[in-house]
Amino acid sequence: MNICFLMYPWGEINPEKDSTLTLIHESVKRGHGVAICTPSNLTIRNSITSAFCSIINRMDKVPMSIKSFYKKATLREEMLPLAGFDAIFMRGNPPLDPLMLNFLDSVKDDVFIINSVEGMREANNKLYTAVFEDPNNEIIPVTHVSKNKEYLIKTIEESSSDKMILKPLNGYGGSGVILIEKAAMSNINSLLDFYINKSDGSSDYVILQEYIEGADKGDVRILLLNGEPIGAMKRIPGEKDHRSNITAGGRVAKHRLTNAEKTLCKKIGPKLVKDGLYFVGLDVIGGKLVEVNVMSPGGISYINKVSKVKLQEKVIDFVEMKIAEKSASFTRVANLKRKVNEA
Structure with a gap:
């Protein structure tokens, strides 16, 4: 191969x-x-x-x-x-x-x-979580996406929570993710200006998301293969940063999936497979899906180390299986065509 x-x-x-x-x-x-x-x-x-x-x-x-x-x-x-x-x-x-x-x-x-070309097109940004039907916000935190500063400020003011998460739509690796508080409303106007307005006169979308209690204790990265979880780790923020991303100074610990996390995987796994998103990383806090990472989900080496596993074997096993299926299908079709031509 x-x-x-x-x-x-x-x-x-x-x-x-x-x-x-x-x-x-x-x-x-x-x-x-x-x-x-x-x-x-x-x-x-x-x-x-x-x-x-x-x-x-x-x-x-x-x-x-x-x-x-x-x-x-x-x-x-x-x-x-x-x-x-x-x-x-x-x-x-x-x-x-x-x-x-x-x-x-x-x-x-x-x-x-x-992952598939179509799946990557659909799921490469943080808006993809909206495709999962969740009217009661059982698996996805309340999320707002806009570039309208007045609307975002009003949303923050009307929120029942004193804290929210603000992040750029196209950020990755924890870049640009900040915790905002109502007590610091005087700074939010300038923050939104910075996130939304670009130097060339254009504007960017930002995400405003419900703060999930317990987020200060870290999040969970779950790796899904063909819609099924194959490994997970707890990511714990460093002492001077609220973000738990490893690139932002977080550390990792062994993690066993909770019932809520297993339910989440079962709910979204079939849709991921349908979209050709076979190898995916989920970022989860308190059993709720924060992000779906489809481009280059990481964490294999960390999960291997803390859980004493070799996840790469499962991933390459899967690729070999898909290639074998594709080859068998091609051979089957070729044989059928040969029989028709010989008839």
Whole structure:
């Protein structure tokens, strides 16, 4: 099997923490051909969608240590047609490049893409949680999205809570997430100006979200594969930051899913699979869904460490299964066509 990882540059990988490298290592261990490329390396040659790839050279013995593998791996450069791969793993950092999806449109019927082009288009931003029907806010906190400053201020003033969460629509990794309080209303006007108004005269949407009690104690990252949870971790904020994201200084701890979290996964899992979102990261606080991460869900290495598991094995098992199903389907159709032609 040949897999292309559409991702960030190889040189930017942190071998001790990187989930994508963990998946690459597992693929190489199993003897699969692996190539990596960045979205900027996509190209079209003679009407064929291709990519300038860095191909990981075969190794006589693949180191068991991921850190050693990263250090010893060598790469060669070659332009390859994307349709020649069995699978394409989408592992780029947000924000999503819509032009990248346009390139992939031409091969989405030939190659298994995880996650699907259509699913990525629909779910790449924080508005995706609105697709899950939840009129009583049982699994999704009360959320407002707007670029109308007066409306947002009025919403804050009318809220029954003294606290709310404010964040940019297209942020990631905890960037721009702040806790606002009614007691500091005099600062909110300037904050909204900063978040909404851009230097070029345009404006951005912001999200205003109900503050969930217990959020100061951290959140839970759940990894879902084919609609089912395969692992989770508790993310605990640092002493000087309310955010629990690891990139913002948070730390991780072992976590066992609560009944509320299991119910949440059951409610949204089928919709994720229907949309071709096979490998997803959920951010959950108090049993409520805060975000769905579909571009490059992380946490594999952390969950592996605190829970003594190897989640990458389940993920690559799944990819192998999907490729086998696709191959069997192709063979079945080809045999049927042959019988019709011979009749």
